[in-house]
Amino acid sequence: MNTQSIVAIITLIETLIPTIGAIISEITNLVNNLSNATPEEKEALIARIKAAQAKLPEWK
């Protein structure tokens, strides 16, 4: 991993920043747009969120 790699990563992160803004506007419609997901589907999504959380290690 060299500084060029870091630059590549940072450039991509910069690309992602406007995307996060778009995500927020999507979520704004959430409350008035309740889904028809079953409890089982919801549990599967919760499991995915927990797995995503667990994937991020603490940097000691």
Added chain:
Amino acid sequence: MRKKQVLGLLTVLIMITIVACASLWKEKTTATYESIGNVLASIQQGAKSTCDQGLIKPDDCVKLRDSYNKARQVYIVAGDTLIEAMNIEELYKETSDVIKKKELKEKMEILIKKYQGLILELNNLYKEYIDMATKMGVR
């Protein structure tokens, strides 16, 4: 190594595009949440590797580490908030009591606002990381 990481991040970008076409908000939000986590993991992997090789000053590595750990903490709280919102939504759908329904909807609105705030905070932490890397002379 570099190619692998760039490819990983490109995958995240493609995922976000695909996710934008999905129909269920929970599916959409969960996939986006996962994508953000993948980006954070890539940052951590790249920055840690750079520090382990001694390519960045130890003091700067401490700053990078703290920035990542802060973002990670925000990410975890955002995930917990999202889970709570999903559970509340299910209760909302199951309840027929009008007053209870109103209460649950209000609670959900609060949780969604909290989630939005956390994602914004995460966004700011990304910017902080970029500023920090620039000051370190990364580019």
